Amino acid sequence: MPKAYVCTRHGGPETKACAEADPPVPGPGELLAAVRTAGADPVDRRPRIGIRRPGEGEARFPVVVGGKAAGVVEETGKIVIEVAI
Numbered sequence: 001m002p003k004a005y006v007c008t009r010h011g012g013p014e015t016k017a018c019a020e021a022d023p024p025v026p027g028p029g030e031l032l033a034a035v036r037t038a039g040a041d042p043v044d045r046r047p048r049i050g051i052r053r054p055g056e057g058e059a060r061f062p063v064v065v066g067g068k069a070a071g072v073v074e075e076t077g078k079i080v081i082e083v084a085i
Contacts, residue, residue: 005040006062007048015048019062026077033071040066 004021026032044065046052052059073083 004064005066028078030077032075035069035071039068
């Protein structure tokens with residue numbers, strides 16, 4: 001089962017954890033990558049401290065954080081013709 005770095009609720013760093021996640025399925029124009037390394041940056045703390053963009057509504061926990069990743073493409077969704085780096 002895949003793992004995800006998540007924020008479990010609003011609060012401090014103690015609310016972050018690694019958790020099991022359902023295997024994702026790539027949608028049209030998306031790809032699925034086997035992540036080999038990942039990173040988090042200050043933007044990833046926003047759900048934890050309660051900052052949301054206008055119109056996003058409340059965070060639904062757990063929230064997966066970490067928008068930077070590198071890995072190997074495992075599967076592509078429909079209409080994916082090529083992948084550029």
